[in-house]
Amino acid sequence: MKVIAFLSQKGGAGKTTLAVHTAVAAYEAGFRVVLIDTDPQKSATVWGEARQEEGPVIATADVADLKRVLEAARGDGMKLAIVDAAPHAAPAAAGIARAADLVAIPCRPTAFDLAAVEGAVRIVKAVGAKAVFILSACPFRAPEIAETRDALGVFGLPVAPVEITDRRAFARAVASGRAVTEFETDGKAAGEIRALWSWLQEQMA
Ligand SMILES: Nc1ncnc2c1ncn2[C@@H]1O[C@H](COP(=O)(O)OP(=O)(O)OP(=O)(O)O)[C@@H](O)[C@H]1O
Ligand SMILES: [Mg+2]
Numbered sequence: 515m516k517v518i519a520f521l522s523q524k525g526g527a528g529k530t531t532l533a534v535h536t537a538v539a540a541y542e543a544g545f546r547v548v549l550i551d552t553d554p555q556k557s558a559t560v561w562g563e564a565r566q567e568e569g570p571v572i573a574t575a576d577v578a579d580l581k582r583v584l585e586a587a588r589g590d591g592m593k594l595a596i597v598d599a600a601p602h603a604a605p606a607a608a609g610i611a612r613a614a615d616l617v618a619i620p621c622r623p624t625a626f627d628l629a630a631v632e633g634a635v636r637i638v639k640a641v642g643a644k645a646v647f648i649l650s651a652c653p654f655r656a657p658e659i660a661e662t663r664d665a666l667g668v669f670g671l672p673v674a675p676v677e678i679t680d681r682r683a684f685a686r687a688v689a690s691g692r693a694v695t696e697f698e699t700d701g702k703a704a705g706e707i708r709a710l711w712s713w714l715q716e717q718m719a
Contacts, residue, residue: 515588515719519597519614521607521637524630528620528650530557531684532710533598536618537570538693539711545594548587552577552610554602566692570596577606580613607637610631617645618719619671620678623652623662635669646717647673651680672717676709 520529537549547570551558562572575583619634639643652659687697694703
């Protein structure tokens with residue numbers, strides 16, 4: 515079983531949006547997936563409760579129990595675990611990073627978000643976790659996207675070639691317990707998510 519954790523200490527960066535979408539994309543690709551919500555705000559859990567569709571197993575766990583929950587998922591034959599993190603303080607975030615095969619750090623293309631990624635980078639480097647950036651909620655064709663991509667370059671971590679655009683479809687799909695690949699199967703948002711999932715898979719290999 516592989517583990518991907520969505521981590522950033524910045525609230526609203528896109529962790530939950532990307533976690534639920536990656537979980538559904540992997541499920542649609544035929545994986546047995548568990549989505550583990552470690553955020554006390556339980557956004558991913560609420561999304562799971564609203565779902566009607568088949569899909570990933572949803573588990574809610576305290577960060578302190580993550581190791582045990584991952585072991586149980588492995589025992590149940592899960593092939594992928596997606597961990598959604600809260601904007602946790604450093605020790606909890608480090609525990610999540612340590613448990614992950616790949617840490618995905620979402621970053622919106624804004625100066626504030628860029629300034630905040632350093633905290634997550636410090637954590638993944640301290641624990642020696644493999645990590646990548648994902649540009650999230652990007653305004654359509656804005657110059658800030660390329661600027662943020664360049665600025666992230668200084669950290670020496672891969673940046674996903676696909677950008678996740680700021681689209682109402684993401685919020686609408688999540689509000690109804692779905693993912694964009696279920697909500698607008700052939701839409702642009704769904705295309706971005708499938709491209710992201712296939713890139714994340716390459717990064718884990
Ligand atoms: N690509 C996108 N397009 C449109 N809206 C988005 C996109 N990504 C995120 N959002 C919206 O931005 C808000 C924050 O996103 P999300 O909850 O995924 O962030 P988060 O990092 O999990 O936040 P928190 O740290 O509070 O858990 C949500 O309202 C979500 O619907
Ligand atoms: Mg969240």
